[in-house]
Amino acid sequence: MKKSLYLLTLALVSFSLAGCNENKKESKSSEADTNLLTSTSSTTEAAHQDVRLKFNNIKVATVANxxxxxxxxxxxxxxxxxxxxxxxxxxxxxTLDLYTWQFDSVTVSVHLFEDSTIARAISNFAFNRKTRIDKSLYNTAEEGISFRKAIEILGEPDDFSEAxxxxxxxxxxxxxxxxxxEENVMANVTLTFEKDALVNKTQSGLID
Structure with missing residues (x-):
């Protein structure tokens, strides 16, 4: 490929945690707490959960192809x-084409190069699931693990971007x-991966 496609900074597909606090609710069922949430059958389905699950179907092309x-x-x-x-x-x-879809506060953003997705992001979504991610669990996500392994530990992420x-x-x-x-505190966990290896992680507000 003669043309170079430089890395899209995460700022182009960045997240906004504003509004997520309104969607953060504890589930009365553990179904949404499974490692891989692949259906919308939960009785505690979140607003626009169908959009979040459809987002998983977006394929991101790589330089190898x-x-x-x-x-x-x-x-x-x-x-x-x-x-x-x-x-x-x-x-x-x-030149890339950037398309966005707005579903109330939930935003889906996709960058395409010659009609092929090379970056995707979803922001301001939150599943309804049982509280289980504490500081101890967060600490088990060690540097170098894959994204799949992170899902096995923490469950499906609410928001993410890929470029x-x-x-x-x-x-x-x-x-x-x-x-x-703590009560009235919105905790969050952010993991960053390069070539499917965890290179950075941060958390805010988590307790044991």
């Missing part, structure tokens, strides 16, 4: 309907629901 084979705009429309906004942005010496470039593959995941904190 010259950024081909990512989810197309037509397939994105099948998942989410017509986009709310569309704009173009430069990335190195190429691929000619240099690396980056993913940032955020957990806001199911976290253990």
């Amino acid at each position: 010259e950024f081909k084979g990512g989810t197309s705009l037509a397939d994105l429309k099948e998942l989410f309907g017509e986009p709310s906004t569309h704009e173009q942005s430069p990335a190195g010496d190429v 691929n470039s000619t240099d690396t593959e980056s993913l940032q995941a955020i957990w806001v629901s199911g976290t253990k904190s």
Whole structure:
């Protein structure tokens, strides 16, 4: 591939935790507390949970396939309907198409290169699930683990972004629901991965 596609900074697909506190509720059932949430059968289904689960179906292309084979705009429309906004942005010496879908406070953002998804993000979503993520559990997520292993430990993240470039593959995941904190405190956990290895983690408000 002659053209270089530089890394999309996470700021382009950054998260906003504003509003997540309203969605943070404890579940009366443990179903939404499973390692991989793949259906919407929970009686404590969160607002726009269907959008969050459909988001898992977006395929992000990599440099190994010259950024081909990512989810197309037509397939994105099948998942989410017509986009709310569309704009173009430069990335190195190429131009990307940025589409967003708005579902109340929940936002889905996707960058496409030549009709192939190379970056995706979902923000301001929170599952309804049983509180289980405390500081001790957070500490078991050690540097170098894969994203899949992080899901096995903490469960499916509420929000995350993923961006691929000619240099690396980056993913940032955020957990806001199911976290253990003091009353009236919104705790959260953020994990950052490079090439499917945990390179940085932070938490705010967690207690044991």
